[in-house]
Amino acid sequence: MKHARCFLVMILFLFMLSACGPMLAEAGLGFSPVLHATRPNEQGPELRIATLTPTPTPAPTPEPVKLTATVWQAIPRVPILMYHRFDVQPGATSYAYTTSLSDFEGHLSSLYEAGYSLVSLQDWLDGKIDLPPGRRPLIITIDDLFYGDQLSLDENGEPAIYSGVGTLWHFYQNHPDFQFHLSLFYNFGDKQYANTYQNGVFLVTDGWRQARAEAIAWGIEHDAVPANHFYRHPFLNQLSPTQIEWELSENDKALREALALVGKEALAEGLPNILALPYVVWPATEAGKQVLYDYRSPEGVPVAAILEADEATNAKLLPAPFSTDFDRWHVPRINARWGAIDLIRSLKDEISAPEICKLGKFDPSHTERPKRIMEAIQARITNGRCPMGLYMVNDFIFQADSNGVTQISP
């Protein structure tokens, strides 16, 4: 028994010695981190192999990219609402061009429930329509900015709940698929900005220019984008072409000076150039109108559209820019009262919502090749998985009908 135990110890000792072999070898090669890997019961050899012959890093294979198209079976058309001032007092009543915040919230809820989501006016004019599937497009514009009741920032730099833009911002936080895009038509030369809100009253106090500039910058950074409504809100039919030109350029200049005040003049790059006519009044002469058509922003951007407006009884929708009845010089808007909201709700079956067509996986170098995308669209239509219609894929727009797939834009 005693011999047997001794023999067992010998066997164990030999086993440990053999186990030490690789350890020493590795130590001699200087791979000290692997030493612990050969302790009994661990899988030393595999780790040793991995360490001794490091696997070269393979060249990364590009991940295939999934492409999805937004498909419209009819030409997209959008209602554009026009707001002005907001009455933030509890229990306020809306009138003419002032909307109570409770009515505004009611408008938003009502339109959201009817399936509408906001799209950006400048994107629409560029033919880019970004909507969650199944949602219908809606554009909201506000005129005559900047007033505190329209856009104020609170002490945290967030849009204040006691302003129209803030109300919309908070609605969007609770309903992200409503999206957040706004066009703000401003006149810089006819008012001060109330930067203080106390006991339900807006007041102009020291630092109002700075506060206004911060609010504007927040807007641009969050797609509540300023656009030109002429410096002093004039009747254009009473101005000479030179005066009209001055009204536009002075307004643009003042906005850029405001951005410079808060060190954010770079935000002017990329601003759209869209005009809204004060009182929906055109210049009296052709020369005056030509000033509008030819006007360029300080960054050299040509005018993308001129906005008009009407009451709900004469409401018109704006078709997508590739439609034959699109007219960029007469973009219709609807004065945003309950009648307009009810009308837009009633149109929900006429205002088409896009569908989604999954085009499959693409080699990343092929996602910018329209020919590849067109082939994928045709294949999906042929096998019945996607409908004919307008296909929007990244920045491309294609038309797919019984004649095949053609590229419309760019």
Ligand SMILES: [Zn+2]
């Ligand atoms: Zn106006």
